[in-house]
Amino acid sequence: MRLAQRLILGAFAVVTALVLFIVVIAHNRLEERLLRDTTAQLVRKARLVGLGWTTFDRADSVADAAGVALRYRVTLIDSTGRVVGDSDFDGAALERLDNHLTRPEIEAARAAGFGSAQRVSASLGSQEIYAAVQDPKGFVRVAMHARDLEEITDHMRQDVLAAGLIATVLAMLLAWLFARSVARPISELSAVAGALAGGDLTRRPALAAPGEVGVLATALYQMADQLSGRLRALQTEETLMGAVIESLHEGILAVDAKRRVVRINESGRRLLGVRQNTPFPVDHLPRDRRLREALDEALAGFPSGPEDLRIDTRVLALSARPLLSGGAVLAVFDLTQQRRLETVRRDFVANVSHELKTPLTVIRGFADTLAEEEELPAETRRQFAETVRANAQRMHRIVDDLLDLSRIESGGWVPNPVLLDVGSAATDATIAIRDVAREKGVSISVAPDESARVVFADSTAFRQILANLVENAVRYTPPGGSVVVSSRGDPGGVTIEVRDTGIGIAAEHLPRIFERFYRVDPGRARGAGGTGLGLAIVRHLTEAHGGRVKGESTPGRGTKISIFLPFPAGAATASGVTPS
Numbered sequence: 001m002r003l004a005q006r007l008i009l010g011a012f013a014v015v016t017a018l019v020l021f022i023v024v025i026a027h028n029r030l031e032e033r034l035l036r037d038t039t040a041q042l043v044r045k046a047r048l049v050g051l052g053w054t055t056f057d058r059a060d061s062v063a064d065a066a067g068v069a070l071r072y073r074v075t076l077i078d079s080t081g082r083v084v085g086d087s088d089f090d091g092a093a094l095e096r097l098d099n100h101l102t103r104p105e106i107e108a109a110r111a112a113g114f115g116s117a118q119r120v121s122a123s124l125g126s127q128e129i130y131a132a133v134q135d136p137k138g139f140v141r142v143a144m145h146a147r148d149l150e151e152i153t154d155h156m157r158q159d160v161l162a163a164g165l166i167a168t169v170l171a172m173l174l175a176w177l178f179a180r181s182v183a184r185p186i187s188e189l190s191a192v193a194g195a196l197a198g199g200d201l202t203r204r205p206a207l208a209a210p211g212e213v214g215v216l217a218t219a220l221y222q223m224a225d226q227l228s229g230r231l232r233a234l235q236t237e238e239t240l241m242g243a244v245i246e247s248l249h250e251g252i253l254a255v256d257a258k259r260r261v262v263r264i265n266e267s268g269r270r271l272l273g274v275r276q277n278t279p280f281p282v283d284h285l286p287r288d289r290r291l292r293e294a295l296d297e298a299l300a301g302f303p304s305g306p307e308d309l310r311i312d313t314r315v316l317a318l319s320a321r322p323l324l325s326g327g328a329v330l331a332v333f334d335l336t337q338q339r340r341l342e343t344v345r346r347d348f349v350a351n352v353s354h355e356l357k358t359p360l361t362v363i364r365g366f367a368d369t370l371a372e373e374e375e376l377p378a379e380t381r382r383q384f385a386e387t388v389r390a391n392a393q394r395m396h397r398i399v400d401d402l403l404d405l406s407r408i409e410s411g412g413w414v415p416n417p418v419l420l421d422v423g424s425a426a427t428d429a430t431i432a433i434r435d436v437a438r439e440k441g442v443s444i445s446v447a448p449d450e451s452a453r454v455v456f457a458d459s460t461a462f463r464q465i466l467a468n469l470v471e472n473a474v475r476y477t478p479p480g481g482s483v484v485v486s487s488r489g490d491p492g493g494v495t496i497e498v499r500d501t502g503i504g505i506a507a508e509h510l511p512r513i514f515e516r517f518y519r520v521d522p523g524r525a526r527g528a529g530g531t532g533l534g535l536a537i538v539r540h541l542t543e544a545h546g547g548r549v550k551g552e553s554t555p556g557r558g559t560k561i562s563i564f565l566p567f568p569a570g571a572a573t574a575s576g577v578t579p580s
């Protein structure tokens with residue numbers, strides 16, 4: 001039931017109870033007082049009648065005259081109780097009336113001079129009100145019908161009831177107005193509170209209500225203000241946190257006490273290969289024993305990690321921390337690259353040591369012999385010294401290549417690209433190897449395409465790239481073979497190709513030939529004077545120009561190494577530029 005209705009109903013109950021109470025009390029009190037006044041009046045009238053009762057002979061006619069004048073029953077009784085006059089009885093009937101000495105009003109008059117009583121009349125049979133006074137000749141009694149009095153009180157009761165009804169209607173009208181004025185601001189407040197609780201924090205109550213309701217409205221207003229302020233602050237913080245978490249390279253997962261992943265950032269999804277929308281059960285995480293154990297420990301309140309995990313091809317560092325509120329946070333960091341670099345570095349150190357150790361051992365052996373054997377013939381000594389020099393040169397080449405590589409890799413070297421004529425650069429670069437090729441019976445030709453005569457590259461680096469590629473081609477091509485350097489215009493740049501008719505490279509080795517110290521046939525390559533670093537240098541130099549390398553080969557038929565060198569932005573085609 002609504003507040004206004006309750007107020008009106010309450011007011012109705014109170015007013016009705018009050019009116020009923022007033023009606024009952026007023027009625028009883030009025031009846032009492034009326035009876036008392038009427039009795040007193042009857043006593044006075046009895047005294048008045050007594051004044052006119054002078055002789056016994058005319059007692060009945062005095063009573064009749066008084067009865068007519070007063071419109072009451074008048075009875076005159078002598079001192080023995082015999083009725084000597086009565087306005088309602090005459091003659092024989094009068095004679096037959098009882099002795100009245102024992103009537104209560106007469107007994108009271110005898111005792112106190114006057115008396116009254118209300119009772120059923122023995123003579124008339126109706127309810128009467130009597131008043132009697134003592135007189136020198138006996139007693140004078142005046143009686144009236146109680147019904148007359150009842151009629152008066154009945155009218156009075158009706159009047160009081162009518163007044164009560166009018167008062168109730170008026171009171172209800174006032175109660176309705178009052179209830180409306182009290183209930184309206186309260187219903188408004190409750191509507192606003194409901195809207196706030198439902199999440200609409202823009203609603204505010206009117207502050208005009210008086211008294212406690214006004215105080216309540218102000219409090220609600222301030223509460224709504226504070227609530228929306230705090231919500232805004234929370235949302236800002238949440239956005240900030242979300243942005244920070246999403247920007248992390250580290251994968252972050254929050255798991256609640258019910259073992260559901262409630263938050264996971266993009267790095268976490270990528271590293272753990274998760275696609276489900278949050279929240280989702282932890283069963284959707286990769287099935288790794290250590291991951292599960294770390295999660296269980298953290299959910300039990302024990303931190304763990306960081307420790308390495310292997311998920312698919314990745315190596316991840318995993319840390320798990322319990323949350324105070326129950327649940328846990330897992331952090332995964334991708335160590336794949338780092339671990340691979342460590343392996344590469346380890347392999348590299350081992351490779352370098354191995355590469356340098358072979359010539360060093362040879363040098364040391366021959367140097368020892370030269371130092372200790374004084375009797376050596378001059379020719380042998382010369383051959384030994386020559387071997388020492390050749391191995392020293394080999395070491396020198398290895399160290400030079402390593403220095404070149406490390407300079408390029410460390411970023412200490414930056415290409416200074418200019419427009420170069422492919423033909424003349426290739427001819428320059430191959431001068432040194434031409435003698436070796438001629439001796440071996442391998443032909444070298446340079447045949448740039450007319451549409452791709454120019455490259456945009458660092459002059460020294462481009463020559464070094466070509467020298468390495470042609471040197472390799474000659475090295476791995478048997479006598480009678482040929483090496484061709486050509487060019488081709490491609491979208492955005494030029495592709496240089498060094499093709500030979502040599503031994504070729506098996507498909508399983510092809511993807512790795514650009515790695516440092518990778519050799520298809522280590523013994524043969526070393527014997528042919530290779531350092532194992534030539535193609536690694538070619539790749540690094542090309543990539544430093546923003547280009548790319550590619551190897552294609554058919555074992556026994558020949559090899560083609562291609563390098564693509566881009567043009568600077570704006571110069572779209574090879575024919576669009578000319579060499580400086």
Ligand code: ADP
Nearest residue numbers: 472473476513519520525530531532533534535
């Ligand atoms: P190397 O100095 O040993 O030649 P590279 O890095 O230049 O080292 O080459 C790596 C390996 O690739 C060589 O050891 C060789 O096995 C193979 N290779 C490179 N170029 C050719 C080619 N033109 N024909 C056949 N094999 C080649």
